[in-house]
Each structure stands twice: as C-alpha cells, then as structure tokens.
Amino acid sequence: MLQKVFEVAQAFVQVLALVTVVVEIASDATGAKGAEKKARAIAKAKELFPPERLGAFAGLYDQLAGLIIDAIVAYANAKGFFVKSGQ
Numbered sequence: 001m002l003q004k005v006f007e008v009a010q011a012f013v014q015v016l017a018l019v020t021v022v023v024e025i026a027s028d029a030t031g032a033k034g035a036e037k038k039a040r041a042i043a044k045a046k047e048l049f050p051p052e053r054l055g056a057f058a059g060l061y062d063q064l065a066g067l068i069i070d071a072i073v074a075y076a077n078a079k080g081f082f083v084k085s086g087q
Helices: 002-030 036-047 050-080
Strands: none
Touching: 002 036, 002 050, 036 050
16 A cells, blocks of 8 residues: 555656656746746646546645645756756
8 A cells, every 4th residue: 555655656756857847948938937837837747647646635736746846846956957047
C-alpha cells in the first residue's frame, strides 16, 4: 500500500516537472507570465496525470500541483536553470 502511494507521488512530481519545463520554454514564445504559466502547467498535467489518480487527494489536485510547481520553479531559479526575462 505505501509503495503504491510513493509510486503515485513520484509519477505526479515527474509529470509536474516535465510540464513546468515545457511551459517555461514555451513562455518565451507566448510571453506568458507567473500565474498564467502555472495555470497552463496544471491544465497540461491534468491531461497527462488525471486527478483521479490521486485517489482521496483528487480534490486537492490544483493546490498540490501549485505547491509542487512553485517548489520546482524556486529550485530551477536558484540553480539558474530558468533564465529570467531581460537577462
């Protein structure tokens, strides 16, 4: 049971990392900013990782995804992975 929870959590974080990077790269062309990029990333994540896969936590999908995306972006910014506009 616990192994299944970790597998689902790992897959969720991996999908969010993937869509966050893709949306960030695409934002260079679209000009999307902060909240708009997060909304796009969550929408794309829902296509790849449907909320029902989170079981009892499905109702918290957007909130959990938002927190994880914020953490991914903060880490990527700290490591210089995402270049800020104007740099």
